[in-house]
Amino acid sequence: MSALEMILLGVIAIIAVMVFVSMSRHKASPQSDDGLAELRGQLSQLSNQSAELQRVIASQMSETEGRIGTRLEQSMRDQNERTNKQLNGMAEKLVVISEANAHISALSGQVTQLQNILSNKQARGSFGEVQLENLVRDALPDSAYDFQATLGNGKRVDCLLALPNPPGAICIDSKFPLESYRRLVDAADEPSRDMARRGLEADVKKHINDIADKYIVPGETAESAILFLPSESVYAEINIQLPRLVDESRRKHVYMAGPDNLMLILHTVRAILRDARMHEAAGLIQTQVDTMMQDVRRLDDRVAKLASHFSQAEKDIADIQTSTRKITSRGDKIAEIEVIDAKAVDDMPPEKSSGDLLG
Template sequence: MSLEAVIIIGVVILGFVFLYIFLKRNQPSDDVLEIVKLLQSTAAQDRETLLSTLQQHTHSLNARLDRAAEVIGNVQKNIGEMSEIGRGMKEMQEFLRAPKLRGTIGEHILKELLTQLLPKQSFHLQYKFRNGATVDAAIQTANGIIPIDSKFPLENFRNMASAATEDEKNKFSKLFASDVRKHIKDISEKYILTQEGTIDYALMYIPSEAVYYEIVNSIPLYEYAGKLRVLPVSPTTFYAFLKAILMSYEGQKIEKQAQEIIRAFRALQSDYQKLDGSLSVLARHITNAYNATASVMTNFTTLGHRLTTSLPGKQEEDDQLKIEE
């Protein structure tokens, strides 16, 4: 109850007390009756005001309680959703405990990256070598086959990350390094087969960026991988690697097209040389024919001149006939 309401009630009570004492001492008069009526009217108005104020406060309080209940309901709903997410994460963690299932996930991600970036004819999944070994993927390049095997050494990495003490962390760090070394050695021995057309290094695809950076930030592990000619790659670095391979394919395509253009020009050059030879022969024949024609014309002209000069003319023949007559 507010201070204002308490004061009003106190004033009303004091009024009634004062009235009671006054009436005890004297007989009520008209003025007193008027005062009593006025006090009763004022008390009634004060009660109505007080009730109205209380109702307003009650309504406001109920509205706030409704909003609070709504907020609490939303919070409970969100807590339920977070619990579902937590259960889902726990189930995912349990799912990833099985090495074979982790390997399946890594192979699937590897397949998706290859399919999205490279031409279908440029790579093979589950590529089998003649010695019976099967690698997760193999990329065909001009220099040879690039073998790629997916590895996901998660168990000891997770133990290392959740270790409570420094000793436990060092223990699991050594176990993690041992797991990675084993994977590197297996890839190097099984899949770098230059006698079967591979290049002299292989890729170890690691589906987790966190696991990848733990490996490459360890100088001993990175040097060991380099010594055995195994290159660790994560989804991000493998994407960049594939883009470089794709650019080399484009370069090879351009080079092939350039070679085809050069071959076409060489064929055109050969045809030109043949045509040039034929035109040269034709020109010689035309020149010879022209020379022969000119020689014949010259001889013909000379013969005509001789005939003209050796025979008597028509006037001489007429004079000779007159003499004979």
């Protein structure tokens, strides 16, 4: 029951009580009939007002219920939309989480596979060689290196960098002392760490000596070689905790390098090769320029000879023109002589001229 209905029932109850009390009072008086008629009239009026009030209340309740229903329907619709959006967002997040779980599972498998590779000494060596090859291929042209190259002493090196003299070809050999490093990392106390660190130092020192003996060949390679450590952690541990080993490697001319340091070295090698190519190209250009200058000098000699020929030809032409003028002049003189003789014959007497001609 709503609040308006409860109010209406309360009003009706109050009116009924008032009517009952009024009728009880009028029963004891002589003028009860008139009062009763008046009371009935009031009661009828109150009944009509009550009906009208009920109608108004019913209309307001209907309007109120309509508005409440509309609001409730809109609220439910909005709530459904929000719920659907939340469900869609949760579904998308679940898809992302599912993909992330798949990636994590794949990564876990790869980590497990990597652990299996690193646990095998031969596979671990191949891992270092592959990493070395990838770094070299990314930094240098194909003509600048040779993998698994055989030296003159019969030893095979992981990578041989073809550099001009000096410094000459540089050998790079990959070593991965993972077992010694793991013993150092897994050590539980300081004495165990000291023992494991000495073991790591002994293993790396052996690698340094082997590289110095095998891959530094006088007259064939450079005076130094590179020991590639395919783990930055191992490289950092050696440089920070084993300074005597670093000094020993420098005395042996075997320089250790992690992946980052090796990349810097390879970029330096690339710059050296570029400068060497430019120097070689400059030598070729200088040779071609010298040859061209020789051709220019020969051309100058030939032009001088041609100019000399032209000068001689001009002199010959001038001489010819002089001879021509002399010949022309003499011809003119001869022509004048003949004309004069003809006039002299014409002027002579006929008899004399005939006698002279007969004599």
